[in-house]
Amino acid sequence: MTIPGIRRSAKYLFMLFIVLACIYLLPRVAINTFYYPDNEIYGPTPTTAESVFFTAKDGTRLHGWFIPSATGPAENAIATVVHAHGNVGNMSAHWPLVSWLPERNVNVFMFDYRSFGESEGTPSQKGLQDDTQSAMDYVRHRADVDSERLVLLGQSLGGNNVLAAVGNCMDCANQQHGDRAGVRAIILDSTFSSYSAIANHMIPGSGFLLDDRYSADRNISSIAPIPLLLIHGTADHVIPWQQSEKLFSQAREPKQLIIIPEGEHIDAFSGRHGDDYRDAAIDFIRKAVTQ
Secondary structure, eight states: OOHHHHHHHHHHHHHHHHHHHHHHHHHHHHHHHHOEEOOOOOSOOOTTOEEEEEEOTTSOEEEEEEEOOSSSOGGGSSEEEEEEOOSEEOHHHHHHHHTTSGGGTEEEEEEOOTTSTTOOSOOOHHHHHHHHHHHHHHHHTOTTSOTTOEEEEEETHHHHHHHHHHSOOTTOSSOOOOOOTTEEEEEEESOOSOHHHHHHHHSTTOGGGSOGGGSHHHHGGGSTTSOEEEEEETTOSSSOTHHHHHHHHHSOSSEEEEEETTOOTTOTTSSTTTTHHHHHHHHHHHHHHHO
16 A cells, blocks of 8 residues: 555544544533532531431442431331432432421432532433432331332432333343332422433434433333322423323323423422322322332
8 A cells, every 4th residue: 555545544544533432422421511410508407317328339429318207207107208309409409399208207318419419429321320229229228217118209300310220221222120129109200201302402403412221211111010100390491391291101000190280390399389299299109008
């Protein structure tokens, strides 16, 4: 081969390398910019909360709060809710949304994903799946918790994390297998159907950059027979309520969908609607754990 030919070949190989590097790196850059970790303190630690640190399966140190039932011993609670919060803030910002549960004889375990709050590490889709499964496993091993009465509550991004933790990813090249031991019910509040769908909603055409293996729509059909409750407000300007309708259509029985007229993003349990949706959630939990 002549010198010019070698130079042309080297140029083409370099261009191919750049293209392949972009294909490999762009999705990773995109997902890193998707998360909004925050360590600001938005309010005091709940007075009855036990602050705990636990370790994710990959060794990342995570922070959580265990808030026992306010009406009796924790081991006698109706259930223990493992709460997976949304993308913005940390658990101190989301506590008001679940602060009513202990008064209804429900234990609550809140935790921060890696890099949120006092948790260490760097966020990723697989990492947040690990964090959610590790939080579930931590709760199962507490002596004051009935490990057969777990309820998962995922709000916004948290809904995708819950389903990735429990479901079996359908149509994935390397199929994920979920962890559902002791899970008696799942509640999804204002959840997006897939990473690509919410990315396209925010920036049209950007969805191809994100990995959908950890998305709700890849996992939701596999969680049956665990009872499922989806809640979404029609005035949600962050995640369109139609995405919960899509998830409901993909889910198998037993399932229930509550659409809140003029409801905003993750405000079903905020108190703005009184006790209507809090009562509905408690009724759903009671029925699920007594089946």
